[in-house]
Amino acid sequence: MQIVPMRDLKDTVQIEKKCQNGPVFVTKNGYGKLVVMNMEYYESKIAKIAEADFIxxxxxxFANGKINDGKEVIKELKDNLLK
Structure with missing residues (x-):
């Protein structure tokens, strides 16, 4: 985790390089204000969040009993495909 002051955002090339190793936390007056990250990192994190939502x-x-027997579902799918 890298932390940089807000004024360092002026050097965009350096910030971009720092983002290659993960997100960069930007502070203003000693307090966290922003997080800057590259698109690849962002997209991978969003994908993991979506995956966790599905799980x-x-x-x-499952807790509400909304489940189906796997063998039964496969049989129904096969029956519907053969119609």
Missing amino acids: NEGIVD
Whole structure:
């Protein structure tokens, strides 16, 4: 984790280089204000969040009894495809 003061944002080339190793935390008057990151890092984190959301939905469905037997589902799919 890298921390830089707000004034360092003027040197965009240097900030871009720092973002290659992960997000850069930007401070103003000693307090956190911004996080700067490259697109690849951002997209990978968003993908992980979406994945976790799907897993959580599955856990909630399981807890609420909204589940189907795998063998039954496969049989229904095969039956529907052969119609």
